[in-house]
Amino acid sequence: MTTRTWIVGVGMTNFGIHADKTNHELAQWAIRDALQDSGADRADIGAVFYGTATHGPLEGQAMVSGQIASRGIGIEGVPVFNVENACATGSSAFNLAVTHIRAGEADIALAVGSEKMHIGNADRTMALFDSAYDVTDPEALKRTLKELGGEIDEPDLGPRSIFMDIYAAMARNHMRTYGTTPEQIAAVAAKNHAHAVHNPRAHYRKAMTVEQILAARKLSHPLTVPMCSPITDGAAAVVVCSDEGLRRLRAERPVQVLASVIGTGTDRDTTAFDGHISQHVAARAYERAGVGPADMDVAEVHDATAFAEVIQTEMLGLVPAGDGGPAAARGETSLGGRIPVNTSGGLESKGHPIGASGLGQIFELTEQLRGTAGPRQVSGARFAIAENGGGFHRGEEAVASIIILKGK
Incomplete structure (x- = not known):
């Protein structure tokens, strides 16, 4: 039987021009909101899938962007995967988080997408x-x-x-x-x-x-x-979980991923x-x-x-x-x-x-x-x-x- 997966938390920055924010700061804003929405603590997250298509070419962070953003907000000791799939990067990060849950590798996972595209050039x-x-x-x-x-x-x-x-x-x-x-x-x-x-x-x-x-x-x-x-600059994050994760978090408004x-x-x-x-x-x-x-x-x-x-x-x-x-x-x-x-x-x-x-x-x-x-x-x-x-x-x-x- 396929493991059911649920969305239990979502977070999103304002989309627009964020001259005073870095890629990682935008991501962390969205992550904080998603965690608060889900009722999860940072220690509950079993894996992170971090999507960005422009951070490397525009700001030079071509590798380990997700690890830096995650550690910077206190998510430690878990697998972090960096995802790029052009304009489908965010949904690809989500797909991998859902697949990770369904494979039984974690009960709770985080998908993040972040871009800082206004760099003055x-x-x-x-x-x-x-x-x-x-x-x-x-x-x-x-x-x-x-x-x-x-x-x-x-x-x-x-x-x-x-x-x-x-x-x-x-x-x-x-x-x-x-x-x-x-x-x-x-x-x-x-x-x-x-x-x-x-x-x-x-x-x-x-x-x-x-x-x-x-x-x-x-x-x-x-x-x-x-x-x-x-x-546009901006970031969004989604917390997904299994039935077991749902029981642990006691989420009141879960949305099922069909x-x-x-x-x-x-x-x-x-x-x-x-x-x-x-x-x-x-x-x-x-x-x-x-x-x-x-x-x-x-x-x-x-x-x-x-x-x-x-x-x-x-x-x-x-x-x-x-x-x-x-x-x-x-x-x-x-x-x-x-x-x-x-x-x-x-x-x-x-x-x-x-x-x-x-x-x-x-x-x-x-x-x-x-x-x-x-x-x-x-x-x-x-x-x-x-x-x-x-x-x-x-x-x-x-x-x-x-x-x-x-x-x-």
Whole structure:
């Protein structure tokens, strides 16, 4: 019988710009909050999985970052593992913590994700994204983007992450295939900016209209700045445990982990949406959890751009193929709609500190399933799903994580 696993504590810093904090200080802030939330002491933690994608390249701490952060807060004598999986780093740390518990190696474990991306050198930070695809074959990336998005004649639109060009090419492919419009993509962004108004930890908390979003500075057609996630500092932490750990901690509001599944892509037509990495990883997660898309009450998906939410709601089966944009425009994915998505404000507004983003999703969904999300609360939420993707390889994310949770 598979060991049941539970989320018993969550912690998250404000996401934004933290000029006065180090990576480790942000992590320790989130850890303290997660421990307090769980009722666990530092000595209760049996293992730590510490996620960061930028600490090495941006600040020089290329090794043992997790050991330093853990010892600095008084977690000693236990295994500490450093995790990097691009933008899916946080959810990968969570997956490893859950697997550690299920393997019987510990009763209580900690997953942490932390990034300090504002270091006073925007060029170094932006260049980091160029390492999240196959750097040995840059021409392959150019060919793939041309296959996806076609040739476009637009002027140099200023500094941006290569991933904005990647998402823009994927969006143009979706527009060509299904008739998705820039207005529908803007509707996703407007919804998420509206949700973030009610999230005190969000990087941006300003509502925007579809018209304002479409009129903003262009990045790469059809994307504008408010459709895209900002560069963000922040950290999040999650305490997970077994049934035995649950008894020891006497946690009053545990959330059950029904599935945590991670996968990579398969060889396929890069311009096709059927068979996308998130689709087949989600299918495994639903099977493992014993539930389906229709059971989900709330979702957090990896909206590094508003278009990413369009495709991921389709890949998770929350809306039919091609209906991600229209569903958002109809209000189905808004608070009060049929299936609220990114009630936190998503990466577009909550922010995207790479290694912390996946755990930030879990923080939001735990609040939803506990009924403690305040103005963002989805009434009666019982089942929740998180999708977190990272990197780019052969026309899709290099890695995808799907997590399904259940409230008590």
